[in-house]
Amino acid sequence: MKKISGNIFAIEPFPALYISDLDCTVIADLHLGYETIASECGVFVPRVQFEKSMQTMEKIVNKKKTKRIILLGDIKHEFSGTSYHEYREVSAFLDFLSIYFVEIIIVKGNHDTFIHRVAKKYRIEVFDTFTEKDYLFVHGHKDMDIKKVREDKIIMGHEHPSIALFTDIGVKEKLRCFLYGKAYGKEVIVLPAFSFFAEGSDVNLIPKEELLSPVLRKVDIDSFKVIGIIEGDSFLEFPSVGKLRRFV
Amino acid sequence: MGISFLREPWTDEESLSCLDKDVREWFQSKFKRLTPPQKFSFKLISMRKNVIITAPTGSGKTFSAFMVILSELFRLSKERKLEDKVYCIYVSPLRALDNDIYKNLMVPLQEIKRKLGDDIDEIRVGIRTGDISPYEKQKQLKKPPHILITTPESLAIILNSLKFVEKLKDVQWVVVDEIHELASSKRGVHLSLTLERLEHLVGKELVRIGLGATLYPLEEVAKYLVGYKDGKERDCIVVDVSWFKPFDLKLICPTDDIIYTDAEKLNSLMYKELENIIKNHRTTLVFTNTRSGTERVVYHLKKNSKFKEEEIAAHHGSLSRDIRWEVENRLKNGELRAVVSSTSLELGIDIGYIDAVVQIGSPKSVSRCVQRIGRSGHGLEDTAKGIIIGMDRDDLVECGIMLKCIRERKLDEVYIPRNCLDVLAQHIVGMALNKKWKVEEAFSLIRRSYCYRDLPYHTFISLLHYLAGHYASLEDRNVYGKIWFDEDEGVFGRRGKYTKVIYYLNIGTIPDEVKVDVFTTNPRRYVGNIEEDFLERLRRGDIFVLGGSTYEFKYARGMRCFVEERKEESPTIPAWFSELLPLSYDLAIEIGKFRERIEERLKRKKSIDDIVSELPVDERAKKAIIEYFEAQYRYAKTIPTHRKIVIEKTTDLNGRRVVVFHCIFGRRVNDALSRLFAFVIGKKLKTDVRITINDNGFSLMIPENKDLDIDDVIKLATEVDMEKILRENIRRTELMKRRFRHCASRSFLVLRNYKGHKISVRKQQIGAERLIRVCQEIDPSFPILEETYREILEDLMDIRKAKEVIEKLKKSQIRYEVIETKHPSPFAHNLILLGDADIILMKDRKKRLMELHEKIMKELT
Structure with a gap:
């Protein structure tokens, strides 16, 4: 486990956080039901994500068992309405989580329209933002004034951050990553996407104003530290996004 | 019979x-x-x-x-x-x-x-x-x-x-x-x-x-x-009866000194020749090898020549159908002095009277050359007149021999793709829409086609499984299945209410042409578009020309590409690269034979004048060709041929170590061979190897401090399983992703049109890499994956001929000779200067990442 700050740890080598004083695990951007939407658009990707998500979740729990889990938005993929498959996948996933966690907390993302319908069945509360102690949990798609946030630590998703690395001879390697750093005196931590299908945005290539999250467009992203994930293997740490820009 | x-x-x-x-x-x-x-x-x-x-x-x-x-x-x-x-x-x-x-x-x-x-x-x-x-x-x-x-x-x-x-x-x-x-x-x-x-x-x-x-x-x-x-x-x-028409052929060299004439001067001399030809004929058809070349020539002729603007026109695939149609009509009416084309006028569209065809640079294949020149002399007994303007020394040799081949009626062999599973998938869906089929009946129908005459039965069955959606869970098959297939009964037929619509809207084999929009980063400004396959070749820092300005490539996001203007910097990658036609195998072999005769003379210190004179070339071209061969022989003491690969260890202009493989088997073969050798060398030296490739060979860049035993390399190369290595090598390339998308769309895994919507290429592109991975996990020989590999290895490259070369190398029917030079020998020059490069991946990903990390950290402290 890699300590990010205080009581916050990244669970190696997974896209998940462990926060010890809240006794909780945090994951973001699951995009369940991706394949259904894809097939409706004429891209017939076989349904594999659900199975993979459960396997990863099992491994995470094996590494660190917590009482609670926070799903940091975009649990499902479709914007409008809920398809039958999506409904079933989300339900099944919540069923699955209920085995391991006493409490499930959902923070709503921009894809999570109608999520409350599913959540209600499980008596899970859905929050736009969730706060506890000095933590603020948001998905990250809505703009906010960081200065006015009362909590010291902001945990978010939405961006699907990744970094791009190039070897001497120009091979591009893409790693999903955590980003963390300071903004207006607060600590900001961005989670990588949990979804198998999520295409990351290469934060060290894309200019700041092109970032997805309006929150991140306002912070000094170049000063943020990077924890890259070598899938199924380990973490790889880098001192900052800004310095990585020089190596591309 | x-x-x-x-x-x-x-x-x-x-x-x-x-x-x-x-x-x-x-x-x-x-x-x-x-x-x-x-x-x-x-x-x-x-x-x-x-x-x-x-x-x-x-x-x-x-x-x-x-x-x-x-x-x-x-x-x-x-x-x-x-x-x-x-x-x-x-x-x-x-x-x-x-x-x-x-x-x-x-x-x-x-x-x-x-x-x-x-x-x-x-x-x-x-x-x-x-x-x-x-x-x-x-x-x-x-x-x-x-x-x-x-x-x-x-x-x-x-x-x-x-x-x-x-x-x-x-x-x-x-x-x-x-x-x-x-x-x-x-x-x-x-x-x-x-x-x-x-x-x-x-x-x-x-x-x-x-x-x-x-x-x-x-x-x-x-x-x-x-x-x-x-x-x-x-x-x-x-x-x-393709040969009854007489041919009048000539290769000309626009300068006395093709080595030391700079590009600008060479161009202006070329235009002078071109203008002369146009002036001396009623209507001239000019072929360039690329669309951008066509545009440049037309621009020049309109602005800087004596011809009136309306007497000159361009005709190529990027122009709208209306414009092309108008140009064709003006040609028929005899209103044009010259029309410039890339490939679009090769085919038999009626364009009226043409009395001369000019080809700028090599058309790379004898058949194509005949085809193009044959567009002139419309009357039955009229002579077809063709003039090629050679633009560098390789060009001159190549075109000279090409014209000689035409005289001797030696054409290159047509290549007909076989067992294309994506195309077959389309037809199976079409057939299923017609009626219920017995598997045997359908199979025997398919095998009547020349292209599927030896299709293996099990491949056919695996395709039926794919189309029936058997890769998805039972309940999903309504969505994924395009046919139903009962293997026990041995029958298949139509399935799904949308299948017919899907079939109508997505039929065809030509992939959607994709344009990538190019913007400057700061200020954000649209500067034009480039082809998708060109984008795939770009690496950060590459400099390329677009609409007359030079830009440095920064990054791409989806179908948008971001650049910064770089004035006065020379391009690192030619914009026409992806369009460039490959030298055909047969013509390459002819060049090899010609070189063999030359070498035999040079060895005996005899003149090669009469051999070169066999080529229908002008005096300047002849002189340049003779000098080229003599210089090569003087410097390297050997001339590579189709039966002798010369392997040259040397250093490039930046002092980096390169190994040049002079092998004259055509570019499709060279493509496969270069990857094989890069793999073998990479494995021996435990390093990644950078490849540069052209029609006359390829070069591999290797690290300073490592020594390389070529005999060992050759031995290894003849022992490994080439197909397996090439598959592994292309698996993670952009080429694979793009070709996979094409194959997936031809076999209806990814649709271009669905439920009345045109699916943007951007959406089709969604996670090509992920999609490949998913397919691989379902079945390592998933039909669409297999087809992608086949298309790359057989249609784009020529793995069969490459295997033949290796086999002959093993049996010493093809020899190899190792030389060491201080500077690259003349035959290697075009290769060394070429901006194109590809990479063979040797190290496993994890190791590469660790090294990268280490390097970055070292530099930071």
Whole structure:
């Protein structure tokens, strides 16, 4: 486990956080039901994500068992309405989580329209933002004034951050990553996407104003530290996004 | 009987005797005598033989195929036996050609009808392409054309139209035009299955007539046209009259000193030559090898020459159909002095009188060269006049030998793709929409196509499983399955309410052309667009030209590419790279043979003047070629040939160590070989290797401090499993992703059109890498993955010939020679200067990442 700050740890080598004083695990951007939407658009990707998500979740729990889990938005993929498959996948996933966690907390993302319908069945509360102690949990798609946030630590998703690395001879390697750093005196931590299908945005290539999250467009992203994930293997740490820009 | 050649023609009287009286009279009133192809074709077609006719432009090819058919139709018409059904189908790859044929057929039809008046029923001709309106289609259904003119895609669609297909049940003749163009692509593979399905539908053998220009070997193309029956090729008679037209060929070199003339000067000298040629002829057709080249030449001729702007025009695939059509018309009306084209005017569209063809730079294949030059001299006995302007020393050698090959009538072999699973997938869906099939019955139909004659049964079955959606869970099959397939019963058929729509909207083999928009980063400004495959070649920091300015590539996001303007920096990657035609294998071998003769002379310190004089080249070109060979031999003491690979250890201009493999087997073979050697060397030295490749060889860049034993490398290269290595090597490349997307879209895994929406390429692109991974996890030999590998290894590269080269290397039928040079030898220069590079991945990803990390951290502290 890699300590990010205080009581916050990244669970190696997974896209998940462990926060010890809240006794909780945090994951973001699951995009369940991706394949259904894809097939409706004429891209017939076989349904594999659900199975993979459960396997990863099992491994995470094996590494660190917590009482609670926070799903940091975009649990499902479709914007409008809920398809039958999506409904079933989300339900099944919540069923699955209920085995391991006493409490499930959902923070709503921009894809999570109608999520409350599913959540209600499980008596899970859905929050736009969730706060506890000095933590603020948001998905990250809505703009906010960081200065006015009362909590010291902001945990978010939405961006699907990744970094791009190039070897001497120009091979591009893409790693999903955590980003963390300071903004207006607060600590900001961005989670990588949990979804198998999520295409990351290469934060060290894309200019700041092109970032997805309006929150991140306002912070000094170049000063943020990077924890890259070598899938199924380990973490790889880098001192900052800004310095990585020089190596591309 | 199989495939046979016919050399002796019939007399005109004999030929004309098989035409109906009125048709014959019309023909005789129009033409004094029969053209060479007609002397063969009239009799053959009236005997209902399958024929393939190759003849040059202006040889009355159209009528050689159609006269007898018209005659038969008039006979029926006079006897009032003409029914409302299609008798003849004509297929060509171009709509423009369809329109020409329509016009050509209307002349005899109207004139003969006028003469006979109301005594006969009208013979109808109809065009059916993607352009025609539903109203037009409705009309064709009520009054079907007796001669249907169409394209391969539209013909395939017709086979699934419930009502119109009824009108095809008695088709007798199928004419396939420009067969050389079709046969070598997936479009042609698609057509070969369409023809077998059509014949199956008709229930009796069709008379197949193939028309084409220059082709070799004709036996294979004939087999392609007629297909197989019970495992044996059907009969076909080959008529080859492609050579009766005299050729006047010349290669010119625009400068006395091709090495030390700088690019700008060379260009202006080239334009001077070009202007002279245009001035001395009535209408000149100029071919460049790329669209951007076409634009540049047209720009120059319009602005900086004595010609009026309206006398010069461009014609290439990026121009709209209207513009092209207008240019064609102005050509026909003799209003143009010169038209510049990349490939679009290669085919037989009617463009009127052309008296000279100029080719700037090498067209890379003998057949293509003949094809292009054959566009001139429209009259039957007119000489086809072709002038090539060579732009560098490799060009001069290549083109000189190319022209010599034309004189000796040596063409390069046509390549016909085989067992394309994506194309087959489309047809299986189409077939399933027709009816319920017994697996055996469908399989034997498919194997009648030349392109699938040896399709393995288990491959066919795995494709059926894929199309039935068996890769998805049971409950998902309604969404994923395009057919249902019961393996136990051995039957398959249609499935799903959308399948028919999906089929109609997504049929075809030509991938969507993708333009990537280019923006400057700061300020954000749109500067133009580039081809998607060019974007894939770009690496950060690459500098390229777009619309006359130079830009540095920064990053790409989806289908947008971001750049910064870089004034006064020279491009690192030529913008035309992705368009560049590869040197053909056969021409490469001819070059190799020529080099062998030269070397033999040089070894004996004899003059090579007379050998070089065999080439139809001007004095400057001759001088340059002689100097080129002599310099190479003086410096390297050896000349690489098709039987001797020269491996040169040297340093490039930046002092980096490179190993140059001089191997003259054509670029498709070099592509495969370079990856194999890069892998072997990379494995030995435990490093990644950078590849540069061109038509005359490839070079590998290796780290400073490592020593390389070439004998070892060769030994290893002959021992490994080439196919396995190449597959691993291309697996993670951008090339794989893009080709996978094409194959996935042809086999309906990723649709271009669905439920009335056009699916943007951007969406199709969604996680190509992920999609590949998913398919791989389901089944490592998932049909679409297999097809992607096959397409890259067999169609894009030439793994078969590459394996042959390695096999010969093993048996010492091809030798190799290692030399060390301080600076690259002359033959290596073009290669060393080339901005293109590819990479072979050696190290595993984790290790590479760790090293990268380490390097970055070191530099930071």
